[in-house]
Amino acid sequence: MYNWVKKYFHVLVLIFAAQGFIASSAFAKEPGYYGLGRIATEEEIAGWDIDIRPDGQGLPVGSGSVSQGEGIFDAKCAVCHGDFGEGEGRWPALAGGIGTLTEDRPEKTVGSYWPYASTLWDYIHRAMPFTAPQSLTDNETYALTAYVLYLNEIIDDEDFVLSRDNFAEIEMPNKDGFFIDNRPDVINIACMENCKDPSKIKVTSAIKGITPLKHLEQTAAETENKVDSTKRGMGVYEQSCAMCHDSGLAGAPIVGDNKLWVDRIAQGMELLVEHATNGFTGDAGMMPAKGGNPSLSEEDLVAAVEYMVSQSR
Amino acid sequence: MKRLSENTTDLLKEIKAEAAELPQKKRRDFLLNGLKLSVGSALAATVGTAMAGKESLPPNVPVWSRKLGRGVVSVPYGHPSKHESDVVRRTVDWLTADSISSISMTPLHEMKGIITPSGLVFERYHAGVPEVNPDDHRIIINGMVDRPLILTMDQLMSFPSESVINFLECPANGGMEWRGTQMEALQFTHGMLSCCEWTGVKLSTLLDEVGIQKGAKWLLAEGADGAGMSRSIPLEKALDDTLVVYAQNGEMLRPEQGYPVRLFNPGWEGNTSIKWLRRLEIGDKPWYQREETSKYTDLMPDGTARKFSFVQETNSVITSPCPEKPMMHRGIHHLEGIAWSGRGKIKRVDVSLDGGVSWQTAKLKGLVLSKAITRFGMEINWQGEPLLLQSRAIDETGYVQPTLSQLREARGSNSIYHKNSIHTWMLDKDGTVSNVQLG
Numbered sequence A: 001m002y003n004w005v006k007k008y009f010h011v012l013v014l015i016f017a018a019q020g021f022i023a024s025s026a027f028a029k030e031p032g033y034y035g036l037g038r039i040a041t042e043e044e045i046a047g048w049d050i051d052i053r054p055d056g057q058g059l060p061v062g063s064g065s066v067s068q069g070e071g072i073f074d075a076k077c078a079v080c081h082g083d084f085g086e087g088e089g090r091w092p093a094l095a096g097g098i099g100t101l102t103e104d105r106p107e108k109t110v111g112s113y114w115p116y117a118s119t120l121w122d123y124i125h126r127a128m129p130f131t132a133p134q135s136l137t138d139n140e141t142y143a144l145t146a147y148v149l150y151l152n153e154i155i156d157d158e159d160f161v162l163s164r165d166n167f168a169e170i171e172m173p174n175k176d177g178f179f180i181d182n183r184p185d186v187i188n189i190a191c192m193e194n195c196k197d198p199s200k201i202k203v204t205s206a207i208k209g210i211t212p213l214k215h216l217e218q219t220a221a222e223t224e225n226k227v228d229s230t231k232r233g234m235g236v237y238e239q240s241c242a243m244c245h246d247s248g249l250a251g252a253p254i255v256g257d258n259k260l261w262v263d264r265i266a267q268g269m270e271l272l273v274e275h276a277t278n279g280f281t282g283d284a285g286m287m288p289a290k291g292g293n294p295s296l297s298e299e300d301l302v303a304a305v306e307y308m309v310s311q312s313r
Numbered sequence B: 001m002k003r004l005s006e007n008t009t010d011l012l013k014e015i016k017a018e019a020a021e022l023p024q025k026k027r028r029d030f031l032l033n034g035l036k037l038s039v040g041s042a043l044a045a046t047v048g049t050a051m052a053g054k055e056s057l058p059p060n061v062p063v064w065s066r067k068l069g070r071g072v073v074s075v076p077y078g079h080p081s082k083h084e085s086d087v088v089r090r091t092v093d094w095l096t097a098d099s100i101s102s103i104s105m106t107p108l109h110e111m112k113g114i115i116t117p118s119g120l121v122f123e124r125y126h127a128g129v130p131e132v133n134p135d136d137h138r139i140i141i142n143g144m145v146d147r148p149l150i151l152t153m154d155q156l157m158s159f160p161s162e163s164v165i166n167f168l169e170c171p172a173n174g175g176m177e178w179r180g181t182q183m184e185a186l187q188f189t190h191g192m193l194s195c196c197e198w199t200g201v202k203l204s205t206l207l208d209e210v211g212i213q214k215g216a217k218w219l220l221a222e223g224a225d226g227a228g229m230s231r232s233i234p235l236e237k238a239l240d241d242t243l244v245v246y247a248q249n250g251e252m253l254r255p256e257q258g259y260p261v262r263l264f265n266p267g268w269e270g271n272t273s274i275k276w277l278r279r280l281e282i283g284d285k286p287w288y289q290r291e292e293t294s295k296y297t298d299l300m301p302d303g304t305a306r307k308f309s310f311v312q313e314t315n316s317v318i319t320s321p322c323p324e325k326p327m328m329h330r331g332i333h334h335l336e337g338i339a340w341s342g343r344g345k346i347k348r349v350d351v352s353l354d355g356g357v358s359w360q361t362a363k364l365k366g367l368v369l370s371k372a373i374t375r376f377g378m379e380i381n382w383q384g385e386p387l388l389l390q391s392r393a394i395d396e397t398g399y400v401q402p403t404l405s406q407l408r409e410a411r412g413s414n415s416i417y418h419k420n421s422i423h424t425w426m427l428d429k430d431g432t433v434s435n436v437q438l439g
Helices: A002-007 A009-019 A021-025 A042-048 A066-076 A117-127 A138-151 A214-245 A258-266 A269-278 A298-312 B006-019 B024-039 B043-051 B186-190 B203-210 B235-240 B404-411
Strands: A063-065 A161-163 A178-180 B139-143 B149-151 B162-169 B193-202 B218-223 B230-234 B243-248 B262-264 B277-283 B305-307 B315-320 B331-340 B346-352 B363-365 B374-382 B387-395 B424-427 B433-438
Touching: A042 B139, A063 A066, A063 A138, A066 A138, A117 A138, A138 A161, A214 A298, A258 A298, A269 A298, B139 B203, B149 B203, B186 B315, B193 B203, B203 B235, B203 B243, B203 B277, B218 B235, B230 B235, B262 B277, B315 B346, B315 B387, B331 B346, B331 B387, B346 B363, B346 B374, B387 B433
Parallel strands: A178 B305, B139 B277
Antiparallel strands: A063 A161, B139 B149, B162 B193, B193 B243, B218 B230, B218 B277, B243 B262, B315 B331, B331 B374, B346 B387, B363 B374, B387 B424, B424 B433
């Protein structure tokens, strides 16, 4: 291979030259290859670079105390998160739940679940309060972070002042509670036959009435009509028609025998219903009015004819 | 009985002919009403009533064929027919505290093919939809790079473009049902899923342009919404198939989908595809943002939690029949469904009619693309017997979609996200379909 390349090197050079742009686009470009955009200024980046990492990277100079945080929290946060971070309605609880992660109903809060305090500072600063994101100052954010940690008993001193300098000392109770994605963690086998014991299948039925379903009502009603009609038709047939139409008695076309029905069906439902209602004598035999059952309602009779046709197509 | 006039006899014939087209209950009412009216005096009015709704059926010439329709650009940007007004996104109010930080679902039961129309793609906002003016929108790429860049939309769109067809799915799709069935319709059990053509610039192209420094391993993507929605992405993915996307299904992104620009991570948790993208920062460690610690981590029974569970594992569901699309008649049915995998192409889908005792392999239909919705179908002859319908997808890595019991065995019931288990619909003998779980 290598010798071949050497021998025909000049040809390859020509091929690459001819392909020019295509060939070059197959490889990583030098930085600035396209020359689009411009170098961002430090000031521009500083205005938008708001992320904080667990190691403290990104934390600005500043500080705030637990008691300062309490005042801000009561004014701006408690309406959703509750006076003690317990959460109003479906808004998130911020405190409590320590030791519940293995329970049937775990409470995942800042104290019980979050691995890093930096996430708290970062999120309060970027997204809170909900109705006025990025409106808090750095000092207010330090104070609120301190207060939420205090609510979770991670800080127990009311006079504690949180700052960039002591931020790294905060250790969250669940810092070691996470592991890297190790899926697939479940192996299923594509069994095709006798995969389980049918007698052991247990059906858990749906909880009704908790999803919005107005759009389904119409379809369901239609189905009900349709299915009712099929059921009714089958019932009437068994009662009043099956004696002849199961056996072919008196020249009756046997239900399910398509050859006997294809021409009859082609005449249309209207005529079939009329013959069934009033009776009919033809070459093949005789159909008594309503199959000899005068008490049959029109609705039942139509259902029976529809059923017979549906089984004989 | 008084003999009817010839006009009336003709009218009765008409009424009868039309009644033949109606379902029987309606037909009886129709015949009764028609007769009552026609024997009465208001003949002229009766004609109108009797004809209503049926005048466009053969042998009549349809109403719309006898007049002119609207002209060009009477609707400069087209929208669906008014008869399709039921095909809409829906939400479940009790799932979230507020509609501004919430989710809606795609009407999967009405979707055809594999592309979700842009206006029906499920929504997930953490602080509502920001109204971004593209002229004033900028993307900054900073951190461990040689050339920190600031780009306008025009500049971004001048880079070479790529288009892909990929699904987008929220990892919480189906997550309400770890403990039992809660949702009564397909739209709610599986509707946090859509599939579109996405067009943008490969993130690797932009990273080449800025020059990544040695030691860089992660990237932070950040949105311009009120949540400053942010996620850490491993550089390995960013350099593989991540796109910076500005268009969807042939036009600029919808505001709901991140207009004017979003990240797109094929096959991964939807929330990593940061919308209204304003900044990419390159670093050597993940940032542990709120949406990758407090949320989108999967709690296990022993109290530990899986983090950075990015891939959306293989999943499938039968879309016809389903609770919204019951069986309307006995006989031959074309059962249909969708399958998708965040790890690649769908290789095979099996269908069971008996709750997983026996399985048959369905046919894959239409386009079979990597990390895209793939349709499958199978013919069944239904004679009114109750069925337990299931589908089981297998992707090109050989991964077989698991049962719910297997998932619960491994993960318990509190992990919220990534419930991709085999789904069961119970088809009742009356043709209705309900959501069940098997024990």
